[in-house]
Amino acid sequence: xxxxxxxxxxxxxxxxxxxxxxxxxxxxxxxxxxxxxxxxxxxxxxxxxxxxxxxxxxxxxxxxxxxxxxxxxxxxxxxxxxxxxxxxxxxxxxxxxxxxxxxxxxxxxxxxxxxxxxxxxxxxxxxxxxxxxxxxxxxxxxxxxxxxxxxxxxxxx
Numbered sequence: 001x002x003x004x005x006x007x008x009x010x011x012x013x014x015x016x017x018x019x020x021x022x023x024x025x026x027x028x029x030x031x032x033x034x035x036x037x038x039x040x041x042x043x044x045x046x047x048x049x050x051x052x053x054x055x056x057x058x059x060x061x062x063x064x065x066x067x068x069x070x071x072x073x074x075x076x077x078x079x080x081x082x083x084x085x086x087x088x089x090x091x092x093x094x095x096x097x098x099x100x101x102x103x104x105x106x107x108x109x110x111x112x113x114x115x116x117x118x119x120x121x122x123x124x125x126x127x128x129x130x131x132x133x134x135x136x137x138x139x140x141x142x143x144x145x146x147x148x149x150x151x152x153x154x155x156x157x
Contacts, residue, residue, distance in 0.1 A: 001053055001072055004123070005033050007132055008051070011139045013039040013146075017049075031055040035135065037142035044146075050138040051076045063100035063110040064121050075109050075119045076134045079141065083108070083116050091116040106130060 009016050015038035019025035035051040038044050055072045057065070064073050083091050086106050092114050100110040104124035109117035123131045 001033075001055075001074075003128070004053065004074060004131060004135070008033075008035050008135055008139070011136065013037050013143060014139060015041055015043065017043065028056075028058060035139070037139055037146050039146075047142075047145075048077075050142040051135050061111050064119070065101040066121075071103075071122055073119050073121045074123060074131055074135075075112070075117055076131070076138050077115075077117050077141075078134055078138065080116060082134070082137070083118060086118055087113075 005016055005018065008014050015036040017025075017034040017036070019029040019032060021027075021030045023030070032055055033053040034049040036044055036047065036049050052075045053072060054061075054066060054075065057067045065071060066073055078086070080091060083089075087094075087108050089096065089108070091108070094108055094113055098107050098110070100107065100119075101121065103122040104120065104126045106118055106120050106127055108114075109119040113119075118134070120127045120131055
C-alpha cells in the first residue's frame with residue numbers, strides 16, 4: 001500500500017489525503033487514502049478522487065472482506081475502453097458474477113463498477129504494475145479535466 005501511495009504522491013500536481021487516527025476526518029476514513037489532481041495542494045471542490053485505497057468494509061460495501069487482517073483495496077476510475085479491456089464487460093451492463101474478495105485480481109468495483117471503476121484487493125506481483133499504470137492514467141485524465149474546467153472558467157469571465 002505504501003508503494004502505491006508514494007508513487008501517486010510523486011505525480012505532478014497530486015494530492016494524497018491519508019486520514020490518520022484521531023485526525024479531523026471521520027473515523028471511517030482513518031487509514032484510507034484519496035487521490036486527487038490538485039496543483040495548489042487543496043482538496044478540490046465538487047470533484048471526486050480519481051482513486052482511493054480503502055482498508056475496511058463500509059456499510060453497503062462488504063464484498064471484498066476488508067475487515068480481515070492484511071486486506072485492503074485500491075479503487076480506480078478508468079475510461080470505458082480501459083474498463084472493457086480489463087473486465088470484458090461494459091460498465092453499465094455488468095452481468096458476470098465476481099468474487100470481489102479475490103486478491104491480486106483486477107475486476108469491476110463491487111459498488112461503483114457500473115460507473116467505470118475497477119478495484120484490486122491487496123495488489124501483488126500480478127497486478128501492482130497494472131494498478132500503478134491505471135493510477136497514472138487516472139491522474140492524467142483528472143489533470144485534463146482540471147485544465148478544461150479552468151479554460152471554461154477563463155472564457156466565461
